[in-house]
Structures are given as structure tokens and as C-alpha cells.
């Protein structure tokens with residue numbers, strides 16, 4: 388299923404995309420039987436998904452609206468925990484980062500983990516407000532986002548993918564100057580709106596092999612990043628296993644699994660986002676998000 392959180396008739400609703408329509412269970416007579424919120428759905432596990440599927444099957448015409456008539460929000464507009472992110476998880480990106488920073492390339496022996504604030508979450512087609520007083524070095528990073536379904540601690544590598552609820556597309560927008568100035572990545576990765584996500588969650592059953600998905604990023608229509616998730620240094624199963632060693636993963640947790648090469652700061656000369664730019668990020672089998680950079684009111 389393709390699951391969205393959207394705005395329709397001034398209400399935030401859970402929806403299921405079918406072709407060019409969205410089924411909104413909240414408009415159905417059967418609504419009381421189905422979850423009405425993405426986090427509630429995820430926490431409810433397979434029984435909740437089954438209830439939702441049943442309601443969608445029987446949804447009257449009144450509960451089916453054109454996809455273009457809803458305003459898509461991030462599938463999880465307000466995660467319960469910071470978005471966990473991997474740094475340098477594609478070797479070519481680790482190499483370009485080291486080169487641009489005059490460091491020797493050392494591929495990580497352990498996943499490099501940082502987080503983005505929940506307040507950085509942005510809609511799949513939302514504007515990103517660039518404030519020149521805050522950063523002059525805004526950069527793009529297309530990533531595969533993983534949504535945890537069944538939580539757990541000390542998750543075994545062999546079981547890890549069974550804990551995945553679904554997948555989404557994330558642009559890990561990064562303020563490079565802020566990121567390096569403050570040593571820890573948190574501030575530079577957590578600007579308001581710096582985590583566009585969506586356009587939906589594709590449930591795990593629809594992605595046959597998450598370790599073989601093309602991912603691409605364009606700025607103003609020009610291809611900047613193109614790779615495949617098979618080039619990840621730490622694959623999803625290993626990442627979930629390591630993250631959960633001492634920290635319980637919970638339903639609805641979001642993990643952004645790193646970006647491939649082609650980011651702006653490592654280009655020669657470096658390129659950064661400016662107002663008017665349009666960034667598109669796509670992951671095969673999931674979809675594409677598109678965000679325009681606008682200037683902050685002075």
C-alpha cells in the first residue's frame with residue numbers, strides 16, 4: 388500500500404493512494420474500524436493494516452478523492468523521536484567528503500549516526516525557507532528512509548527486515564557551514580523544513596529488495612546524484628541490528644540510510660542551494676519529492 392498523510396477539507400487525514408485517487412477512510416461509513424493516523428496505524432501492526440485494507444476495499448465513492456485535491460504532508464508529520472541518520476554510508480560519498488575536507492578517506496568501520504530534529508520535517512512538495520543569515524551553504528542529500536514497524540531491542544540481522552513497516556524518500560538538507568562550525572551535526576541538519584519526506588510510505592511487502600533501489604537527485608532539472616542502495620556500506624539489516632543493540636527501536640521510528648556521492652559541497656567548485664532552486668529526490672519503487680527553495684522574509 389501507498390500510505391499518505393494529507394490535508395483535505397481542513398483536516399489532517401490518513402489516506403491510501405490507488406492510482407490517481409486517494410481513499411480517505413475518515414470519509415467512509417466504516418471509518419471507526421480503521422486507524423485514522425499514520426503512527427496509530429504503524430503501532431497497530433498487521434491487524435491495523437488489515438482493518439485499513441478492508442475499509443479501503445469497501446470505501447464508498449464519497450471516500451475516494453482525486454490525489455491532486457489533497458495536500459500531501461510528510462507521511463509522519465511529527466515523528467515521536469528524532470530522525471536517525473547515517474553519515475558516509477556510501478563509499479563514493481565518504482571519499483568525496485574526505486577529499487573536500489582535506490581528510491584522508493577512511494571508510495567507517497561502524498555506522499556514523501546522527502539525528503535530525505522532529506521539527507525539521509517538511510512536506511514532500513513543501514517549500515524550504517533559506518535564511519542567508521543562518522547558512523550560506525545549503526546542500527542536498529537524497530536518501531532511502533526506513534520506517535520501523537515492529538519495535539525491538541537487540542534485533543538480529545536475519546530478522547531485521549521483518550521489523551520494517553515501509554519505505555519513503557528523504558532529502559537530508561544540510562547546512563554545511565553550521566554542520567562543521569558546531570562540531571556535532573545536529574544544528575546543521577535540523578533547520579526548520581530541512582527534512583522533506585514522502586510523498587508516501589510504501590509498505591515493505593511492495594519492495595522486493597530494498598538493497599537494490601536506484602536513487603537520484605536533481606537540482607533545477609540537472610542530475611546531481613545517481614546511485615543504488617546496493618552500494619551502501621552498512622545495509623539496512625546490519626544498520627537496524629546495530630542501532631537496536633542498546634536502544635529500543637519503536638514503531639514509527641525513522642532511519643535515513645545515507646546519501647550517495649554528488650552532493651554540492653564536494654563539487655568543484657562547490658555548489659549550494661539558493662532561493663528559486665528546485666530539488667527533486669527520487670527512490671525507485673517509492674516515488675519522488677520536490678521542494679522549492681525560497682528566501683526568508685527580511
Ligand code: MG
Nearest residue numbers: 528559645646
Ligand atoms: Mg545524509
